[in-house]
Amino acid sequence: MSRGSVLEPKSNEEDKVLDIALRPKVWDDFFGQERLKKNLKIIIEAAKKRREPPEHLLFYGNSGLGKTTLSYLISKELGADIKITSGPAIERPGDLAAILTNLNRGDVLFIDECHRLNKIVEEYLYSAMEEFKLNLVVGRGPMAQIMELPIAPFTLIGATTRIALLSAPLRSRFGAIFQLNFYETDDITKIILRSARILRIEIEEKAAKLIAQRSRFTPRIANRLLKRVRDFAQVEGKNKIDEKLAKTALDFLEIDELGLEITDRRILETLILKFQGGPVGLQTLSAATGEEEDTILDIHEPYLMRLGFIERTARGRVATELAWQHLKIKRKANQKTLL
16 A cells, blocks of 8 residues: 555545545534634525625635635625636636636636636626726737626625735725634544545544544544554445544554654754754755745644644744653753744
């Protein structure tokens, strides 16, 4: 069995189908994010009473926390169709026009990675969000004309992992902005037990909780771990996942008790062993570990910061005392913490 990363694995068609099958179809199956769900339900109910589409919504937070799933649930609650796209996929104003002019009244348009929208495209989106019309420039030079295209009222749901990269004008056009936080272990356990039922996997609750504790408080990773543990159980000829088998499988995958995998530990070890704990700039850390800057920023650093293993300072990243202790690395007599 391969021990590849469970954070951003190469997905195949089977994985995509399984991910869709595991996606909650009703609110009661969406565990966690209780405060956010209550706010969304109020917005949806009020819009339904007014018989008009809800205001535009922006979700931000780490990958795998449920931004896309929430968008599907909102569209279902509204009885509306949902169109899915992403910032990088809308390259030109014409691409945006093709999408918007095909929307029906009340439809939901979900744009993932909206911080990566082309700036020219973004400017055309402003009038679509505010006035439900597109002002397209046709022709060039003195012969250029502005063509106004009406658009059916719709709800735009934007999703981003990097809200700081979202321009202020675009951000201000969303009626409500919500942050998705990491989940609690109990909620992740419920998600794993539900996924196991759908996948027809027999699993003990203690085993589900163990997987939850190593899932980085993220539903998508929890489901990936469940599938990897299932594979391990099948190879071992086991029909049921118990706590012992789950621990053996996760240890084999080199995912420790806090959910750290090989790359997480390499980042911490590089900080500590090569740079004496830091501070280290992002570019330097990226070069030293062989990981892309965006991968460190979006995938590894948020969780390491949540655990209190890394601190950002004006001079760069610093490994905390907790990181030294977790890796069981002792400081030399002349080494002192910079925090």
